[in-house]
Amino acid sequence: MVFGFVIDHPEGAIVVDTGVGQDNAFIDQAYAPTVRDLSDALSGVGVDPGSVVAVVNSHLHFDHCGQNPTYYGGGIPVFVQAEEVEAAKERFYTVPEWAAVPAAQLRALRGDESIAEGVTILSTPGHTRGHQSVLVEGGGQRVVLGAQAVWDIDEFDREEASPANVDAEDLRAAAVSSIRRLKALDPNLAYFSHHPGVFRRKG
Numbered sequence: 001m002v003f004g005f006v007i008d009h010p011e012g013a014i015v016v017d018t019g020v021g022q023d024n025a026f027i028d029q030a031y032a033p034t035v036r037d038l039s040d041a042l043s044g045v046g047v048d049p050g051s052v053v054a055v056v057n058s059h060l061h062f063d064h065c066g067q068n069p070t071y072y073g074g075g076i077p078v079f080v081q082a083e084e085v086e087a088a089k090e091r092f093y094t095v096p097e098w099a100a101v102p103a104a105q106l107r108a109l110r111g112d113e114s115i116a117e118g119v120t121i122l123s124t125p126g127h128t129r130g131h132q133s134v135l136v137e138g139g140g141q142r143v144v145l146g147a148q149a150v151w152d153i154d155e156f157d158r159e160e161a162s163p164a165n166v167d168a169e170d171l172r173a174a175a176v177s178s179i180r181r182l183k184a185l186d187p188n189l190a191y192f193s194h195h196p197g198v199f200r201r202k203g
């Protein structure tokens with residue numbers, strides 16, 4: 001299971017991760033995914049697919065950028081960490097055509113970046129070196145879209161970098177720092193890519 005997210009922003013919708021894509025023979029054979037069309041998913045939560053003004057990819061593994069091509073060829077900016085863009089050029093890292101953001105749309109970031117009022121991208125390395133999360137602030141609430149900073153919500157509670165989520169040993173310390181960084185924001189809510197549980201601030 002992999003979730004994408006949408007920020008219903010006054011300036012237009014901001015999509016965070018686009019899920020698994022369609023019509024890739026290798027992915028279909030290896031994973032036989034049930035793919036929900038992104039435009040349908042947006043309509044399903046009351047967001048006009050035509051209102052999307054930006055895409056953020058937490059990282060470029062195939063299950064997080066699969067429906068990016070829906071937006072390729074237009075003028076919508078796609079925000080990715082520069083290190084992730086480099087990593088995605090390695091063989092077998094991802095599905096290259098899904099991850100290949102056109103140069104005119106690519107916003108390759110080095111660290112944190114505010115991309116709209118109340119919407120800040122945070123560098124949270126761990127699962128990958130170029131992994132990023134999103135902080136949404138508004139109406140006195142702080143919401144973290146933690147993406148794959150953890151696999152399971154319990155790892156967020158325990159501040160644990162599980163080997164399943166962080167297979168590079170040299171990134172485990174960074175992964176724990178990233179979890180602590182997100183928790184230090186004291187979010188009201190935090191959501192993750194692969195777990196349906198929602199972290200809620202206590203008290």
Ligand SMILES: [Zn+2]
Nearest residue numbers: 059061127148
């Ligand atoms: Zn991944």
